[in-house]
Amino acid sequence: MTTYVALLRGINVGGHKKVPMAALRELLTDQGYGEVRTLLQSGNAVFTASEKAPAALSREIQQAIEESFGFEVRCVVLSAAELRGVVERNPFPRSSFEPSKLVVIFLSGPVDPERLSGIDPQGYLPDEFRLGEREIFLHCPNGLGRSKLADVLGAADLGVTATARNWNTVTKLVLMTES
Incomplete structure (x- = not known):
């Protein structure tokens, strides 16, 4: 399993595109991701999944959010190694x-x-x-x-x-x- 970070764009800002973190954790778990954790209310999630291209994970998460919440949310996904590389x-x-x-x-x-x-x-x-x-x-x-x-x-x-x-x-x- 590989650890990934999903960074959702523009949620929970000014009362728009509300995505409670508990609901996000549940959604990601329902998608089959493991060890799902969130940080703050701005849409930061850490999870594990079988190794897959971050762009593919991003598309999966975006589609699941739109189906579940009824609005589009863009996100950027990085592996833990990619995030360490940024630092x-x-x-x-x-x-x-x-x-x-x-x-x-x-x-x-x-x-x-x-x-x-x-x-x-x-x-x-x-x-x-x-x-x-x-x-x-x-x-x-x-x-x-x-x-x-x-x-x-x-x-x-x-x-x-x-x-x-x-x-x-x-x-x-x-x-x-x-x-």
Whole structure:
């Protein structure tokens, strides 16, 4: 069995697309996944399954949610090893950021760097971003709520599903995959 993380996009925000975590755990268990656990109310689930491509798991979960709750929810699935790889690829030195001010935007696939070429990094300092393999690292020293760069990245047409988590959540999910 392989451990995976599912990151649901845009649920339980402002009273829209409500997916209670107990219901999500039950849904994933009913789909045949094992050891299902959730973190926070923002749609973070850790589970085990037979080894399968994350994109296939994502499609299965999205379909099950739509059938069960009646609305579409996009999600990004990563194996535990892929999530650890994201942590290892963090381009910002650990001593240079507060965990609540570093965000990882998880992507369903690689992004063509050309899609980000219209963003002038100098125009958004001190905020910075770095493109990873299937993620974008976004550092907002003054906080995410004040970041114009976060708004621009959120509105960018990346051509893939994207969902963001702060560094605290990312590291908690890694710990969950190890226990």
